[in-house]
Amino acid sequence: MSFKIEKIRDILKEKKLDGFLVSNATNVSYLAESPITDSYLLLTKGKNILLTDFRYILEAQALKNFTTERIDVSFVDTIASVAGKLKLKRVGFEGRSISYSVYVKLKKALKKTVLIDTCDIVEKMRAVKERSEVGLLRKAVKVTEETFFYIRKTLRSxxxxxxxxxxxxxYIKSHNGAEEAFSTIVASGPNAAKPHANATTRKIGRGEPIIIDFGVKFSGYNSDLTRTFYLGKMDSKFRKIYDIVLRAxxxxISFIRPGxxxxxxxLAGRDVIKNAGFGKQFGHALGHGIGRDVHESPKIFKTAKGHLLMGMVLTVEPAVYIRGWGGVRIEDVVLVTKKGCEVLxxxxYK
Structure with a gap:
């Protein structure tokens, strides 16, 4: 049996829950160790039940250590039937991945079951990667490296x-098994002042910042990289802003280690930008966890809670954005190691 599921069972015991309903698609895939979609997972003290419809029933039945329940009418009706048969009294659920309307229907259908919002149980587990997961991230990074050098060769005014x-x-899709992790950001000149700018018909010119933010998804795991390019001889303003962001x-990165x-x-990165006089021009988080989702736990912002743990994989992406001019952002993927970190x-090049 997967240690992940056994760990959840320990949490159920601690929280005095009879079951845990997993509805977040990424969490279901993570626990089932399968790319199965449009499915739900109900974990109890002795059962791992995968609820899915006709389209995926054969894939579900092929999974070891799981029993299956086919959704014929609706997910709510199916879960109510299963919970009733198992006489579940207290069931945890993922409040962030179920709409309020579905929650109301569940509450009505599960008349003898109390629903307890138990967010982030799986997300906290996913934050610390296993060695095999880090291996898949490295493969995504390898394609990212190749894509970066392709961009350097291709980019022109x-x-x-x-x-x-x-x-x-x-180019990314030309690699067997690889796909874009998200819609690539290409923002040149004044557009580079928009952190998540949409690519336009604007022509890229010389003597202006060009932010390119892209990622690769490989075997279910994602990379996320940002580099800021400049065609031609760098002027003093660009060089100054770039140096500030790089120092941040x-x-x-030098701050990263377990504990x-x-x-x-x-704050370790933000304070460098603030002390250089550009604090108001850096308005988003320093970074985020990355893995099966591009953005996952831990979220790295100035009021975030929690500690860094060995095995976490993060992005570090300080930036400065100046309206009318553009911006500079530098982003890398970093693994928290036993004594420090490794920049994957x-x-x-930066």
């Missing part, structure tokens, strides 16, 4: 943001 974005997508990232407080990691994307 006169091409549009949309054109470059399409070329990046085609270096300060943050450190997550909010202090954010360290082979990619």
């Amino acid at each position: 006169g091409m549009t943001e949309e054109e470059l974005k399409k070329r990046i997508a085609i 990232q270096e300060a943050a 450190r407080i997550v909010s202090e990691l954010d 994307t360290d082979a990619i």
Whole structure:
């Protein structure tokens, strides 16, 4: 039996729950160790029940250590029937992944069962990666490296943001088993002042910042990388801003090691930018966890709770955005190791 599920059973015992309903698609896939979609998982003290419909019933039945329940009418009716048969009195559920309307229907259908919101049980487990997961992340990073060097070779003035974005997508998909982790950001000149700018028909020019943020998904695991390019001889303003952002990232990465407080990691990078006079131009979090989802636990911001743990994989992405001019963002993927950290994307030039 998977140690992940046994760990959840320990949590159920601690919280005095008879069962735990997993509805977040990524969490279901993680616990079932399968890419199965549109399914739910009900874990009890002695059963692992996968609830799915006709489309995926054969895949579900092929999984070891799981029993299956087919959803014929609705998910709510099926879970109510199973909970009734097992006489479940207290069931935890993932409040963030179930809409209020579905919650109301569940509460009505599960008349003899109390529903307890138990968010982040699986997310906290997913935050610490197993060795095999880190291996898959390294493979995603490898394709990311190759894509970066393709961008360096391809990028030229006169091409549009949309054109470059399409070329990046085609290149990533040319690698067997790889796909885009998210919609690539290509933002040039003033557009680079928008953290999540959409690529436009604007032509990329010389003498301006060009932010490119892209990621690769490989075997269910994601990378996330940002580099800021500049065509031509760098002017003093770009060089100054770039140096500030790079120093902020270096300060943050040097802070990373097990036991450190997550909010202090954010401040380690943020304070460099603030002390340089650009605090108001850096308005988002310093980074985030990454794995099966591009954005997952831990969230790295100035009021975040919790500590860094060995095995966590994070992004560190300080930035400065100046309206009318553009911006600079540098992002890398970092693994928390036993005594410090390893920058998984360290082979990619900054």
